[in-house]
Amino acid sequence: MQPRRLHMKNFGPFIDEIVDFGAFADQGLFLVSGKTGAGKTTIFDGMTFALFGQTSGKLRSGKEMRSLFAQPAEETEVTFSFSHGGLLYEVMRRPEQEVAKKRGTGTTKRAGKTTLTVFDTLGNEKKQYTKNVDDELYQMLHLNADQFFKIIMLPQGEFRNFLIASSTDKEQVLRRLFDTEIYQNLQTWLKEQATLQNKSIEAKRL
Structure with missing residues (x-):
């Protein structure tokens, strides 16, 4: 799996942020750096939330990742694109959240939603999944969230978990x-x- 693009809307400290991993595709290796609190961990939280519905450190749920700066009527949403096996995949996930009603006053609870779209190398849509998305992702990656965190992406301060696995x-x-x-x-x-x-x-x- 090779990351391509991460779009975070009202997620953590980000209101509308895009990380274009494709810009580093020719580099082979790159570093995510910044001051404490700059949002480095949130980038990985966005990736793992899109893939598994969980944050990288499992310290907060998807609902808790809604930005404090979000406008009441705007939804929290993460879209993560990656290439795998010669195809391009785009997974969009929204957590369950409270947003302002479109009519009248007050808020309403919106159920979580996840979609997985598959594209060919030319960018043409081949298929879209709106049900059993988590199962489809598991069949593709052959990893569940716990295995992904232990082997592929080690959350900050969790390297010991890999060593003692x-x-x-x-x-x-x-x-x-x-x-x-x-x-x-x-x-x-x-x-x-x-x-x-x-x-x-x-x-x-x-």
């Missing part, structure tokens, strides 16, 4: 990432065959 957890994630389950299945099959052959040999000896 069990070998089994790391093995399962890496197996999905590199699609080596076929070799695991082959190894299991060979062990079973060896056991059967050993039993057959022992039976003949008797």
Whole structure:
């Protein structure tokens, strides 16, 4: 997965902010830097919220990420674009939130919403998912939120969690990432065959 574009509306300290990762595509490696409180962590919160509905440190829910500076009638929304497997994906997620009514006074609760749109290399829309988006993302990335946080993106101050993660957890994630389950299945099959052959040999000896 390669990040392309992150658009945060009324999310954390950002009212309407776009981070164009595509501008760094030729660099290979880049650094997100800034003073304390500048919003560096919120950039990663936006990415993980769009993908999993959770912030990177799990300290705040999506509802709690609504900007204090948001206009009452405007919604909080994050759109994250990334390339994967030769296609471009765009996931948009809105948390459950209280916004001003379009008519009259007071506020109304808007339910959360998530969409996933798939584009080809020319930018033509191929398909859009409005239901079971989280399942579609899991099938694509082969990672759930906990695995993503431990292996792919380590939240600030959480590096120790990666170091102490069990070998089994790391093995399962890496197996999905590199699609080596076929070799695991082959190894299991060979062990079973060896056991059967050993039993057959022992039976003949008797």
